[in-house]
Amino acid sequence: MAIKKPKIIVIGGGLGGLWATMRIAEAGNQVMLFSLFQVKRSHSACAQGGINACLDTKGQHDSVWQHVVDTIKGGAYLANQPPVKAMCEDAPGLIRTFDRMGVTWSRTPEGVMDLRLFGGVKNKRTCFAGATTGQQLLYTCDEQVRAHEERGLVKKYEFWEFLSLVKDGQGRCKGITALNLRTMEVEAFRADAVVIATGGLGLIYGKSTNSASCTGAAASRAYQQGAAFMNGEFIQFHPTGMPGDDKNRLMSEAARGEGGRIWVPRKQGDTSNPLTIPDDQRWYFLEEWYPAYGNTVPRDVAARAIWKVVRDMGMGIGGKDLVYLDLTHLSEEFLRRRLGGILEIYEKFAGDDPTKVPMKIFPAVHYSMGGIWVDWEKNETTGALKQPSPRNHQTSVPGLFSCGEADGTYHGANRLGANSLLSASYSGRVVGESVAAYVKGLKESVDTAPEDLYGNEKKRQESINKQIMSCSKGENPFLLHKELGDMMRDKVSIIRTNKQLDEALEKLKELKERASRMCLDDRHGWSNASLSYARQVQDMIVLGEDLPIPEGKFAGDPEFEAYRAKWKENNTKWLKTTLADHTPEGPKISYEDVDTSVLPVEEPRDYR
Amino acid sequence: MQEIHLKIQRQDGPDSGPYWDEFKIPYRPQHNVISVLMALREHPVNVKGERVAPVVYEVGCMEEVCGACTMIINGKVRQACSTLVDTLAQPIVLRPMTKFRVVRDLMVDRQPMFDALRKVRGWIDIDGGYDIHVHAPRISPKDWEKNYDFSRCMTCGCCMEVCPQVNTRSQFIGPAPVGQAWLFSNHPTGKYYKEERLHALMGPGGITDCGNAQNCVRICPKEIKLTDAIARIGRDATIQALKDLFLK
Ligand SMILES: Cc1cc2nc3c(=O)[nH]c(=O)nc-3n(C[C@H](O)[C@H](O)[C@H](O)COP(=O)(O)OP(=O)(O)OC[C@H]3O[C@@H](n4cnc5c(N)ncnc54)[C@H](O)[C@@H]3O)c2cc1C
Numbered sequence: 001m002a003i004k005k006p007k008i009i010v011i012g013g014g015l016g017g018l019w020a021t022m023r024i025a026e027a028g029n030q031v032m033l034f035s036l037f038q039v040k041r042s043h044s045a046c047a048q049g050g051i052n053a054c055l056d057t058k059g060q061h062d063s064v065w066q067h068v069v070d071t072i073k074g075g076a077y078l079a080n081q082p083p084v085k086a087m088c089e090d091a092p093g094l095i096r097t098f099d100r101m102g103v104t105w106s107r108t109p110e111g112v113m114d115l116r117l118f119g120g121v122k123n124k125r126t127c128f129a130g131a132t133t134g135q136q137l138l139y140t141c142d143e144q145v146r147a148h149e150e151r152g153l154v155k156k157y158e159f160w161e162f163l164s165l166v167k168d169g170q171g172r173c174k175g176i177t178a179l180n181l182r183t184m185e186v187e188a189f190r191a192d193a194v195v196i197a198t199g200g201l202g203l204i205y206g207k208s209t210n211s212a213s214c215t216g217a218a219a220s221r222a223y224q225q226g227a228a229f230m231n232g233e234f235i236q237f238h239p240t241g242m243p244g245d246d247k248n249r250l251m252s253e254a255a256r257g258e259g260g261r262i263w264v265p266r267k268q269g270d271t272s273n274p275l276t277i278p279d280d281q282r283w284y285f286l287e288e289w290y291p292a293y294g295n296t297v298p299r300d301v302a303a304r305a306i307w308k309v310v311r312d313m314g315m316g317i318g319g320k321d322l323v324y325l326d327l328t329h330l331s332e333e334f335l336r337r338r339l340g341g342i343l344e345i346y347e348k349f350a351g352d353d354p355t356k357v358p359m360k361i362f363p364a365v366h367y368s369m370g371g372i373w374v375d376w377e378k379n380e381t382t383g384a385l386k387q388p389s390p391r392n393h394q395t396s397v398p399g400l401f402s403c404g405e406a407d408g409t410y411h412g413a414n415r416l417g418a419n420s421l422l423s424a425s426y427s428g429r430v431v432g433e434s435v436a437a438y439v440k441g442l443k444e445s446v447d448t449a450p451e452d453l454y455g456n457e458k459k460r461q462e463s464i465n466k467q468i469m470s471c472s473k474g475e476n477p478f479l480l481h482k483e484l485g486d487m488m489r490d491k492v493s494i495i496r497t498n499k500q501l502d503e504a505l506e507k508l509k510e511l512k513e514r515a516s517r518m519c520l521d522d523r524h525g526w527s528n529a530s531l532s533y534a535r536q537v538q539d540m541i542v543l544g545e546d547l548p549i550p551e552g553k554f555a556g557d558p559e560f561e562a563y564r565a566k567w568k569e570n571n572t573k574w575l576k577t578t579l580a581d582h583t584p585e586g587p588k589i590s591y592e593d594v595d596t597s598v599l600p601v602e603e604p605r606d607y608r
Numbered sequence: 609m610q611e612i613h614l615k616i617q618r619q620d621g622p623d624s625g626p627y628w629d630e631f632k633i634p635y636r637p638q639h640n641v642i643s644v645l646m647a648l649r650e651h652p653v654n655v656k657g658e659r660v661a662p663v664v665y666e667v668g669c670m671e672e673v674c675g676a677c678t679m680i681i682n683g684k685v686r687q688a689c690s691t692l693v694d695t696l697a698q699p700i701v702l703r704p705m706t707k708f709r710v711v712r713d714l715m716v717d718r719q720p721m722f723d724a725l726r727k728v729r730g731w732i733d734i735d736g737g738y739d740i741h742v743h744a745p746r747i748s749p750k751d752w753e754k755n756y757d758f759s760r761c762m763t764c765g766c767c768m769e770v771c772p773q774v775n776t777r778s779q780f781i782g783p784a785p786v787g788q789a790w791l792f793s794n795h796p797t798g799k800y801y802k803e804e805r806l807h808a809l810m811g812p813g814g815i816t817d818c819g820n821a822q823n824c825v826r827i828c829p830k831e832i833k834l835t836d837a838i839a840r841i842g843r844d845a846t847i848q849a850l851k852d853l854f855l856k
């Protein structure tokens with residue numbers, strides 16, 4: 001007999017967590033939803049561009065199959081294919097559901113959903129809501145969850161931070177401990193199943209395009225308690241970030257698409273006003289190196305070229321990590337019409353008018369393809385996923401599930417634009433259904449778990465906090481984070497050598513040791529943001545060790561390019577998922593074959 | 609300009625009194641108020657030379673879409689992340705919003721705004737989060753434009769801060785939730801529950817408490833036409849009141 005009134009915890013209220021919450025609540029289960037802040041402020045709100053689904057409403061004969069192929073090839077064949085197939089097949093239905101939930105999708109004159117063209121594909125397949133698609137999707141999910149709150153099925157724990165899992169003697173997840181970010185007290189919570197939907201890890205690189213909360217700390221905590229982490233080496237860099245002191249904001253690719261030219265002064269270290277530098281003193285290196293595509297080469301090609309010019313040749317503007325993205329040769333009228341909103345972002349945050357002054361940009365850490373490893377069950381008839389199945393999106397810790405950017409399922413070595421709002425939403429829906437199926441199969445309620453499991457874990461967490469709070473001399477968490485970020489951006493970046501990665505691992509060891517001696521300027525017991533920050537930095541460093549993968553897959557390749565597989569000659573060696581298991585000495589790395597049953601690897605990834 | 613001079617109104621907790629702290633940090637081009645606060649926490653020493661607790665504030669997206677970092681900067685309520693230091697007179701004066709309970713320093717508790725969204729039935733009712741193989745009804749581009757305007761509300765609270773009718777003596781629900789109530793009732797299926805939303809705004813603290821001062825619409829960082837929604841809801845509420853009277 002199934003257990004009565006299962007208790008379920010969802011950690012994270014971005015698109016992934018909210019979808020999971022919705023589907024679990026709809027099955028009649030109680031959900032406790034944990035988030036660092038009001039879920040409506042989650043990072044998902046940042047996404048501007050759109051979400052992919054084959055609606056084929058533009059007379060282009062777009063097909064779901066083509067979406068599957070683009071996603072698999074885009075990821076260099078390094079994603080397991082049945083989940084990818086399922087996601088692309090279910091995408092149109094997901095979009096229709098979003099539509100019923102009230103998303104303000106942009107409309108055609110006929111009043112149906114509009115579609116736009118996005119990077120890496122030939123057909124219009126990207127659904128969008130003005131220039132704030134992620135915000136609109138997040139808000140509608142937030143609203144649905146608010147309705148479930150009103151119905152008494154969801155209880156929110158906002159301003160609570162997940163600290164650790166509570167596991168029973170058999171290693172099954174039976175709850176969590178969390179920190180109340182107001183009172184700074186630790187509490188333990190019982191749960192029959194737990195979902196981790198805590199988003200990306202860009203902050204391990206100090207500065208990225210991500211929100212302040214995307215530290216990966218929560219994923220790290222699950223990893224340290226036994227959840228395997230996969231494909232940590234695959235980090236997507238956006239070629240045109242606007243470097244800032246607080247974050248590197250995204251400058252849309254449309255700026256290059258509409259005719260923006262990338263250049264550096266030919267004279268090394270030149271700091272003179274760019275407008276006074278004559279054309280023959282400017283080096284348009286993309287146009288020189290890639291005459292066919294020029295400035296519109298794909299994301300990763302552009303990012304690597306910029307890296308090479310700046311880091312290897314030392315040609316960055318004034319010797320810094322900067323190149324020009326120049327629109328000033330185009331008419332202001334044209335630019336305002338075609339790029340209005342985008343130019344405003346630059347003006348707002350950089351304070352310069354890009355129609356008058358060339359923009360300064362540099363590649364920025366943007367998205368983590370890797371994440372917590374999760375299981376899936378194949379449907380042998382369709383070749384996609386069996387749904388629902390309690391195996392789908394369950395981590396290597398029984399009873400612990402994961403979805404969203406926190407898990408590593410759908411994107412292999414590289415994510416296509418507008419595919420991650422899709423994977424976050426889709427995986428949330430799937431995980432919601434698998435959790436509901438999982439708790440149905442449980443024989444014993446968590447209420448029977450012994451109390452000391454919770455008491456002991458709570459004490460362990462309290463003692464970590466106490467140690468940090470009582471220290472009188474030690475490391476400043478904010479400076480330590482900066483050091484971590486600077487090192488990661490330097491060594492585990494766009495072009496990596498084994499030597500650099502070894503150095504990174506060495507440095508991470510040192511940082512880990514220093515992070516155990518954290519000391520705070522804030523001694524207050526109320527709303528102490530420094531304490532939570534310090535703990536996040538500790539865990540970011542540990543997860544950071546999963547990102548430089550110097551051996552195995554890429555062994556002996558002195559200049560490998562981390563996220564583009566040299567296919568064919570290296571297929572047998574590289575068609576693998578990297579798995580990291582935590583040990584106190586560092587990650588234990590192993591490899592798992594990729595399921596390529598949907599689209600055999602017969603063609604290389606094609607760049608368009 | 610070699611230094612950035614900050615005057616910050618601080619408070620250790622909801623029940624303790626406010627006090628001022630002053631800081632000077634080295635000038636850097638392109639600083640915004642969040643990046644200044646981030647620089648400050650690395651070396652939190654005030655002008656008196658005392659090492660103090662880093663200033664507590666809320667931050668999220670750092671690109672003015674999440675609403676988290678809202679505070680009063682040189683007298684004007686706005687998002688700290690999109691406020692460039694170069695555009696501000698010094699000393700830069702930072703204060704927490706006044707219409708919400710202070711949690712600590714610049715962090716306030718905006719939960720009442722989220723509770724209000726529950727009160728006005730701030731969602732579209734659906735049978736479930738699964739595909740039923742049809743879309744929602746079509747929406748004209750004109751209606752879309754109006755709806756999109758309101759759907760960008762990031763619950764930042766700027767409009768609440770400047771509204772004279774939102775204060776400790778009144779129960780007024782405030783402009784943002786009214787705007788949201790209008791949004792959901794302007795959706796082709798959301799309008800099925802228009803009546804419920806109107807009723808939620810008809811009693812004490814409802815729509816009639818608005819004094820039409822227009823402050824809200826002028827401050828909204830997303831330029832949401834709040835007073836349009838207030839006017840439309842006001843009209844609909846009057847009609848609803850008559851219906852309630854005669855069709856009972
Ligand atoms: C600038 C930018 C633009 C983008 N544009 C696009 C786009 O156009 N199309 C596209 O498809 N994708 C885009 N992406 C990627 C996409 O936005 C994200 O991958 C996706 O939104 C992630 O959703 P999520 O639900 O996994 O996580 P998030 O939205 O990050 O949510 C994480 C949640 O976890 C909670 N949390 C974290 N840690 C803890 C903890 N310890 N305890 C409790 N709660 C915790 C947070 O409070 C939050 O609620 C973009 C990303 C960026 C940075």
Ligand code: SF4
Pocket residue numbers: 760761762763764765766767768783784787827828829830831832834
């Ligand atoms: S209506 Fe505007 S000012 Fe008011 S909360 Fe929403 S975004 Fe902020």
Ligand code: SF4
Pocket residue numbers: 770771772773774782783817818819820821822823824825834835838
């Ligand atoms: S118009 Fe109404 S809601 Fe807006 S500020 Fe004035 S009183 Fe407040």
Ligand code: FES
Pocket residue numbers: 666667668669670671672673674675676677678687688689690
């Ligand atoms: S941090 Fe999100 S609006 Fe400023």
